[in-house]
Amino acid sequence: MTGASSYNIKISAKITTDLSSLIKASKYSSFFIICDSNTLKYCLSELVMSCKPLKEAEVIELEPGEDSKELNVIANIWQTLTEFGADKSTLIVNLGGGVVSDAGGFAASTYKRGVDFVNVPTSLLAMADASVGGKNGINFSGLKNHIGTILQPKAVFINTGFLNTLPHRHVTNGFAEILKMALICDKKFFSKLSSVVITADFNDKSIIEQSVKLKAAVVKKDPAEKKFRKILNFGHTVGHALESLYLTKTNPLLHGEAIAVGMAIETYLSFLLKRITKKEMVQIINTITLNFDLPIIDENDLPVFYLYLKQDKKHRGGALMFALLKGMGKCDPEVPVTITQLEKAISYYNSDISNAAPIQ
Numbered sequence: 001m002t003g004a005s006s007y008n009i010k011i012s013a014k015i016t017t018d019l020s021s022l023i024k025a026s027k028y029s030s031f032f033i034i035c036d037s038n039t040l041k042y043c044l045s046e047l048v049m050s051c052k053p054l055k056e057a058e059v060i061e062l063e064p065g066e067d068s069k070e071l072n073v074i075a076n077i078w079q080t081l082t083e084f085g086a087d088k089s090t091l092i093v094n095l096g097g098g099v100v101s102d103a104g105g106f107a108a109s110t111y112k113r114g115v116d117f118v119n120v121p122t123s124l125l126a127m128a129d130a131s132v133g134g135k136n137g138i139n140f141s142g143l144k145n146h147i148g149t150i151l152q153p154k155a156v157f158i159n160t161g162f163l164n165t166l167p168h169r170h171v172t173n174g175f176a177e178i179l180k181m182a183l184i185c186d187k188k189f190f191s192k193l194s195s196v197v198i199t200a201d202f203n204d205k206s207i208i209e210q211s212v213k214l215k216a217a218v219v220k221k222d223p224a225e226k227k228f229r230k231i232l233n234f235g236h237t238v239g240h241a242l243e244s245l246y247l248t249k250t251n252p253l254l255h256g257e258a259i260a261v262g263m264a265i266e267t268y269l270s271f272l273l274k275r276i277t278k279k280e281m282v283q284i285i286n287t288i289t290l291n292f293d294l295p296i297i298d299e300n301d302l303p304v305f306y307l308y309l310k311q312d313k314k315h316r317g318g319a320l321m322f323a324l325l326k327g328m329g330k331c332d333p334e335v336p337v338t339i340t341q342l343e344k345a346i347s348y349y350n351s352d353i354s355n356a357a358p359i360q
């Protein structure tokens with residue numbers, strides 16, 4: 001799939017051929033592959049065996065999970081690049097889920113003021129969303145994606161074959177961002193998704209392709225996120241606050257799971273502000289709960305949750321700003337919401353939506 005963005009996004013079982021061609025066409029001095037221990041185990045040999053130049057690559061292995069988006073991990077990547085003499089003509093290959101593409105993209109975009117990188121996503125969430133768009137965020141001071149850069153990868157190579165080893169919970173997790181893309185951009189796509197139950201062997205290339213195409217189109221229109229691109233944050237204002245809250249707990253929510261809760265609450269907000277009908281709200285909530293359990297937000301956690309929520313990058317001058325739906329398949333990037341409306345939405349979520357109880 002080319003042309004949807006200013007750089008190549010390829011969905012193919014032969015990504016290594018495409019990657020080899022990109023490498024041949026450029027004059028890179030050295031190669032580094034950033035992965036985590038799971039993608040090292042399940043995906044690295046397939047990539048390296050069939051892409052000759054990468055046999056020379058140094059491999060930088062991260063711990064799996066959100067903790068690898070911390071500044072000390074990025075510093076270790078910079079340190080390794082420095083020790084191995086990486087110069088401005090280095091290519092970094094991010095082989096992994098959204099954590100690897102965020103951390104690797106951030107390290108690449110800051111090392112020597114930026115070196116080239118490509119993303120080879122291996123999780124559903126990274127294939128359908130995180131690997132595309134050039135946002136490279138890391139967590140700081142307990143806040144999700146608080147520090148980051150916007151720098152586009154040279155290319156994105158998607159091989160859905162990597163999904164074969166992805167655990168079921170992570171497959172479902174990735175589906176949240178696909179649902180979001182449909183809700184904000186494509187009503188017909190949302191109807192198609194509304195009966196999809198995600199199984200461990202999910203591997204629907206057409207669904208992944210549509211999600212990537214929609215995201216690339218939004219990014220192309222507003223790459224620097226001046227305004228329009230903020231629609232991609234639907235579900236994320238609440239979702240990121242929850243994710244930050246749960247980072248400190250023993251069983252943290254995955255990104256997509258937090259976004260599922262965020263979408264449910266922000267769908268209710270869209271209804272409260274008369275932007276969608278009750279029927280549409282019910283349809284959306286029922287679609288989310290088909291694949292996601294929606295936990296109650298503990299009353300005791302609410303003060304901290306609101307503190308995190310106020311850190312959202314969309315808010316301006318103390319006013320809370322949300323990306324909210326405007327009918328099915330459409331979204332506005334900056335809608336003011338009062339604290340009272342938000343409290344009403346949280347309270348409605350806890351009493352009528354959470355625990356996966358379908359609402360009538």
Ligand SMILES: NC(=O)c1ccc[n+]([C@@H]2O[C@H](COP(=O)([O-])OP(=O)(O)OC[C@H]3O[C@@H](n4cnc5c(N)ncnc54)[C@H](O)[C@@H]3O)[C@@H](O)[C@H]2O)c1
Pocket residue numbers: 036037038039042043064065066069096097098099100102122123124125126129130131132133134135136137145162163164165166167170173174177255256
């Ligand atoms: N930059 C963006 O635009 C953007 C968009 C959405 C989400 N994100 C970020 O993405 C992150 C979440 O991404 P994620 O859900 O991919 O998490 P992840 O990178 O932690 O991957 C999920 C788990 O699956 C494992 N894994 C990945 N591929 C595998 C494979 N093929 N086989 C077996 N195991 C595999 C990983 O090791 C990890 O344990 C969050 O930090 C979120 O903030 C970024």
